[in-house]
Amino acid sequence: MPKQQTVSTIKKLVSEGEKFTVLTAYDATFAHLVSSNGVEVILVGDSLGMVFQGKESTVPVTVDEMVYHTAAVMRGNQGALVMADLPFNSYGSVEQTLESSGKLMRAGAHMVKLEGGAWLCDSVTALSRAGIPTCLHLGLTPQSVNKFGGYKVQGRDDTAAQTMICDAKALVEAGADFILLECVPADLAKRVTEAVDAPVIGIGAGKDTDGQVLVIYDMLGLNPHKMAKFVKNYAAIDTTWQKAIQAYVQDVKEGHFPAPEHCFE
Ligand SMILES: Nc1nc(=O)c2c([nH]1)NC[C@@H]1CN(c3ccc(C(=O)N[C@@H](CCC(=O)O)C(=O)O)cc3)CN21
Ligand SMILES: CC(C)C(=O)C(=O)O
Numbered sequence: 476m477p478k479q480q481t482v483s484t485i486k487k488l489v490s491e492g493e494k495f496t497v498l499t500a501y502d503a504t505f506a507h508l509v510s511s512n513g514v515e516v517i518l519v520g521d522s523l524g525m526v527f528q529g530k531e532s533t534v535p536v537t538v539d540e541m542v543y544h545t546a547a548v549m550r551g552n553q554g555a556l557v558m559a560d561l562p563f564n565s566y567g568s569v570e571q572t573l574e575s576s577g578k579l580m581r582a583g584a585h586m587v588k589l590e591g592g593a594w595l596c597d598s599v600t601a602l603s604r605a606g607i608p609t610c611l612h613l614g615l616t617p618q619s620v621n622k623f624g625g626y627k628v629q630g631r632d633d634t635a636a637q638t639m640i641c642d643a644k645a646l647v648e649a650g651a652d653f654i655l656l657e658c659v660p661a662d663l664a665k666r667v668t669e670a671v672d673a674p675v676i677g678i679g680a681g682k683d684t685d686g687q688v689l690v691i692y693d694m695l696g697l698n699p700h701k702m703a704k705f706v707k708n709y710a711a712i713d714t715t716w717q718k719a720i721q722a723y724v725q726d727v728k729e730g731h732f733p734a735p736e737h738c739f740e
């Protein structure tokens with residue numbers, strides 16, 4: 476594995492047909508644990524609002540909080556590519572997007588993640604020109620939980636599926652480096668992955684995306700709340716966290732995770 480992962484090393488790995496793994500981390504200790512056990516990408520996810528802060532959703536998370544956690548992650552990171560979520564209501568205009576992203580990049584992030592479709596193309600292009608790589612999150616976008624009315628599988632009907640494919644293509648055309656799909660039928664995720672020339676990361680999106688992501692507290696069985704269908708508890712298989720993470724990496728590389736029971740149709 477390279478000393479430091481970059482957007483290019485991930486793209487190269489995917490072009491060679493290798494799967495990659497992503498886990499969340501919100502602090503230096505978890506960043507160290509994850510990045511020294513084979514995980515290529517750390518996501519400083521706004522899910523920290525739920526699992527770290529104990530809030531109802533990711534909506535209350537602020538840019539300043541993301542900056543704080545990103546800076547902590549950077550101190551523990553051992554060479555993973557660090558992607559930070561732009562939180563709710565911090566990327567409404569191109570100008571606001573550049574300002575919020577600049578704060579995350581100055582905290583040490585290597586790239587930012589935005590939730591949304593083709594309406595973000597101008598922002599993606601502006602970020603690309605500013606030297607900020609992006610990941611675009613489609614499907615179940617948790618910052619819109621109040622519009623969705625719950626955490627539900629997205630893209631089940633033909634129109635929604637077609638829109639998702641068009642959004643992904645437009646965003647990659649506009650300069651998006653990665654696409655992330657959350658809670659979408661496995662066959663749609665496969666179609667999106669085939670349709671775009673960018674690495675696609677999945678969570679609850681079947682086995683055919685280029686990478687997989689999970690929230691670390693979920694896959695270590697530490698989340699006391701009801702787990703989504705896509706979660707696998709790796710700590711139930713291996714008795715140390717290091718081994719649990721290594722088992723997850725191996726499962727993804729070998730195509731054993733996600734299994735049919737973790738997928739939607
Ligand atoms: N700990 C944690 N893990 C996550 O994966 C996560 C967060 N927090 N916070 C932000 C979002 C919220 N997420 C969620 C939360 C619940 C479901 C869920 O219960 N989904 C149903 C699908 C129901 C349907 O069929 O439409 C499931 O059965 O999995 C999915 C994603 C994913 N993200
Ligand atoms: C669930 C993942 C994809 C995420 O956005 C987060 O952890 O915030």
Ligand SMILES: [Mg+2]
Binds near residue numbers: 520521522533560617
């Ligand atoms: Mg998030």
